[in-house]
Amino acid sequence: MPDLRSLEVFYWTASLSSFSRAAERLNTTQPAVSQRVAALERAFGLSLFERQARSVALTAKGRELLVYAERFLRLRTEMMGAIAGPAATTGVLRLGVSETIVHTWLMRFIARMGEVYPGVAVDVAVDVSPIMRDALLRGDLDLALLVGPITMPRLVNRPLCSFSVAWIAAPGLAFGPEPVTLAELVRHPIITYPKNTNPYVQLHELLARSNLPPPRLYSNASLSTIVRMAVEGLGVGVIPPDTVRREIDAGQLRVLRTEARLPDIGFTATYANTPDCGLAAAAAGLAAEVAAGWAPADA
Amino acid sequence: MPDLRSLEVFYWTASLSSFSRAAERLNTTQPAVSQRVAALERAFGLSLFERQARSVALTAKGRELLVYAERFLRLRTEMMGAIAGPAATTGVLRLGVSETIVHTWLMRFIARMGEVYPGVAVDVAVDVSPIMRDALLRGDLDLALLVGPITMPRLVNRPLCSFSVAWIAAPGLAFGPEPVTLAELVRHPIITYPKNTNPYVQLHELLARSNLPPPRLYSNASLSTIVRMAVEGLGVGVIPPDTVRREIDAGQLRVLRTEARLPDIGFTATYANTPDCGLAAAAAGLAAEVAAGWAPADA
DNA sequence: AGAGGTTACGGGCAGCGTAAGGATC
């Protein structure tokens, strides 16, 4: 009689079309996967995979079984969510985080995770959203707090919060009378997020529409560095003020009043809709709570 | 992470409200059940049963889990039916059979079971329908071929065949001209099924309506013995002719033409609707096939 | 030769059954 573990192994083997990738995903060895699948085939008295030269493919019965395996795993996820107390949940959550979140409420979220799920270890990887999107799809991340939503059939997006983007500069930097015009702004270098991120694209479009001479753009993958550069007066930062509340309060930076408004950036907790995404879904809920409880600067 | 076996053990423990009865049902020992339940409670981080003095009762979370456990077991049953070939099915089928079936097509059914499910051992117990009904409800039988249907929420009935009931006697027994009247019939002792069986009750009602003097009734739990007594000329048998085709063909018995008709008795394959009734349901289907393929005498 | 799956083998551990313990009626 097959048990849930065997069905889980079969599910990933079938989904990834590979014994070794399944082993990797399940934190085990490839022979262990081989044996469990072989045991399943023995138990059912039929073959589930077509072992071809360089690849494995499901047989007809294998495709049927895959449906059942997924139903089993989803049922298990549902059961664990409904029955087991959070304290009983154990494991690792591979979390991807946009740096904007790091500078706002990530620490509160991590702390809440530690309180609610004391048995869960959170692996945090900070990166830009497109990279995390790929990592999610590859299964290298369980959950990502990123600029979203990402409209993809296999991804679930849970809205978190929205940040306004503003022009920010050190008090010493010289500008015309407020509201500052875009022409005034671009006389300084502009420091912002890297290319192929949402804020960069928005800024680029705004500048393109303006017919102004192309400014110097210092795009930087590290928000901390952007802040540091802005504080040093190297240019005008285009970032959410929420990420630099401390510096604003300390008088190191100020938000420029200007007509050159940029659209808000929305963040979502996004995870792959696998049959075993229980912890990711629960953590996404927790993130939504923390994000809602975190009072934005303009409130 | 709980496995299916643990959920199965929990299911029966909860359903039977007893660790020891669950152990009995699962063909294991009571400490083994105890340990698995304890392990489940540890895994979920909560208690599932209220251990009171003389009885165990589910907690609130336990009742929730029971629903999931049943869903898991039904899903497993469905999966095994859909995926595993019959050849892979192994185990024991505790089959209860009405003696009428024994005398008609039981052997064909047993043979078919052996062909289709070579890995299944069939334990046959012959008894009257009311006893088997209780055994089904107690879980002492997996499947019964009996006089049905039995209208009960926990029982599934699958119609099999219907037998006419006739008056049967040895050729030597003296009667008036045919069609024989009921008054003629009851001059001989009447040999039939035991009390509290359907045919006996039907016969009793017929006689009660007739206002005739009460005849001698030889009720007998063994159909073979009834046949033997009828052949010996000890009285008139009231049984389905289908059960004595051999004796009729051999001229040892004959069906009396009479107006005193008795209603047919219908048979069903009946089993308890437990979450693990896959083999019973499949065998019931097989029984229906065999019953349909068995040509009744009056055809 | 290298990637990917299978087979062989040794060790660890979970789970079972027997047996003893404890609580309640």
Next chain:
DNA sequence: GATCCTTACGCTGCCCGTAACCTCT
């Protein structure tokens, strides 16, 4: 004392990981 569940303990057997092997490109 009887019944029912729990705990203790030794054992079997499964399952995993390492390593060697096979096969196809």
